[in-house]
């Protein structure tokens with residue numbers, strides 16, 4: 001995965017003729033932290049876990065990126081995800097670098113108490129690796145606001161008495177009650193919808209007339225579905241790790257959203273037909289939204305797919321062979337670094353609120369989120385026209401140009 005991520009970056013670096021020194025720096029992460037740590041389970045057994053924090057680059061500001069709990073988490077995956085964060089933060093103009101972390105674990109197999117002990121121990125062992133001005137984690141696959149609250153509380157308790165308010169900014173995606181931002185939970189899905197709306201403007205489509213299918217119904221996929229349905233999109237298929245649901249007339253998204261909240265899965269929802277998982281890629285739609293994991297749109301699936309645009313809500317959902325097939329068919333791909341940037345943008349708003357001790361209203365959050373995402377989409381489309389390239393290459397070109405400009409001005413220490 002890290003190699004695939006590097007290929008995307010190198011292609012755009014060629015397009016803009018990036019300074020070879022900056023290319024070398026950005027090809028590898030700055031710091032790779034691997035931690036083996038013990039956790040006492042409810043049964044009394046003590047089990048060892050492996051956790052990672054990869055800090056890719058901090059030219060633009062503190063390292064920033066999510067924390068993933070999934071059985072497939074490994075060094076290679078986290079390195080790729082960390083690099084994408086650098087390019088994403090640069091693209092949308094945030095004062096952040098890129099990082100990512102993870103623990104190799106299936107969180108569904110552990111109790112709340114076990115997860116709390118695991119999160120606190122991992123945070124403690126990360127020590128000074130993280131901090132509001134150093135590296136700021138956030139939720140990702142398998143983690144949530146409750147876990148961010150535990151990270152913040154652990155960090156605050158081992159950090160001495162000064163600056164308690166600012167210390168809240170050590171992590172974003174917290175519950176609103178403990179210093180989170182209104183609008184953060186839905187922000188990534190909201191940003192995906194803005195990117196889709198922007199593409200509609202670019203290609204002369206009406207958002208309200210789109211047929212949409214979605215892979216993944218967790219934080220990002222479910223909020224996107226809810227907001228898209230409110231705009232009049234017809235969501236005809238939804239998949240998660242338990243089931244794939246289909247209704248050609250459009251699923252009842254508010255009912256499915258409520259069902260998934262209660263049951264933490266979509267299996268068993270009786271308002272739609274359950275179909276074979278692979279069939280998701282055979283359903284003709286206008287927009288396909290991958291919002292689960294990486295490497296889902298393979299070459300073979302891409303051959304079968306019929307859609308006009310893919311908006312990458314997930315990180316790295318399209319393989320390079322899959323992308324070649326889709327671009328060959330004239331499908332637009334709005335890349336992850338642009339499409340799912342809404343989450344980190346509102347994380348930045350949360351961090352600003354923690355620094356100032358002031359809470360923003362949800363409509364202020366939404367207005368500013370929309371401005372930033374819209375502006376980034378405008379820049380990508382302008383670059384795409386200038387370089388006559390794909391949306392992905394254009395997004396990287398915008399991002400790398402900003403990084404190169406800052407390196408030019410600051411120089412490379414010493």
Ligand code: NAD
Nearest residue numbers: 140141142188216217218219220240241292314315340343
């Ligand atoms: P989540 O854990 O809340 O949800 C993941 C969803 O994917 C679940 O519905 C799960 O059932 C589903 N899933 C897993 N394997 C699947 C499979 N094989 N087929 C179909 N569905 C499957 O995670 P999330 O926070 O919604 O993140 C989803 C993606 O969005 C990830 O790639 C993540 O890196 C990216 N992302 C998340 C955020 C954020 O703010 N949470 C921000 C930017 C990017």
